[in-house]
Amino acid sequence: MKLTIYLLVRKRCNCGQSPALVMDTIIDEKLTESRLLYAVMQELGKHGAVFRTNSGAVRLPSGKYFRALPEGFADLMFIRQDGGVCFIECKIGRGKPTDKQIAFIEKMRRMNCRAGIAYSVQDAMIICGLELR
Numbered sequence: 001m002k003l004t005i006y007l008l009v010r011k012r013c014n015c016g017q018s019p020a021l022v023m024d025t026i027i028d029e030k031l032t033e034s035r036l037l038y039a040v041m042q043e044l045g046k047h048g049a050v051f052r053t054n055s056g057a058v059r060l061p062s063g064k065y066f067r068a069l070p071e072g073f074a075d076l077m078f079i080r081q082d083g084g085v086c087f088i089e090c091k092i093g094r095g096k097p098t099d100k101q102i103a104f105i106e107k108m109r110r111m112n113c114r115a116g117i118a119y120s121v122q123d124a125m126i127i128c129g130l131e132l133r
Contacts, residue, residue: 036090037075040124047130049079072100074108074115078128086128087115095119 037052044050053076055069074087087108089101097105097117108115118124125132 031092033075033090033092033095036092036118036120039121040076040088040090040118043121043125043132044076044078044128044130047078047128048081051077053077070100070104072098072102072104074101074104076124080128080130084129085113087113088124088127089115089117090124091117091119 041050041052053069053073055067055071055073057065057067060066074089076088076090078086078088080086087105089097089105091097101117105115105117114127114129116123116127118127122132
């Protein structure tokens with residue numbers, strides 16, 4: 001199956017004007033969650049500090065499992081330049097968040113943090129209250 005991906009990006013035109021938002025089309029490139037995470041991290045990195053998180057369990061040499069973050073913790077944690085904290089769960093296509101991911105996002109929102117599900121870089125920017133540069 002061929003997949004068409006539309007990316008909203010800023011491009012500088014040759015006419016001396018400021019960068020404008022344009023829609024780029026990439027044909028035959030399969031969008032993975034990892035690629036989306038990387039693209040979101042690249043854009044958010046221009047506006048503050050972004051961290052990739054992993055809530056998976058690690059098996060210790062003793063045979064026990066260690067989980068540094070709770071299940072459902074967002075894929076990305078972003079700290080805005082004004083000190084605000086945002087949590088972004090990235091999904092692609094028809095991907096749906098788990099009940100634990102939804103519960104985490106709702107909890108963060110109740111604590112006055114920005115949090116949400118991003119299916120694109122633009123979604124992540126909106127969640128964080130930012131604009132594309």
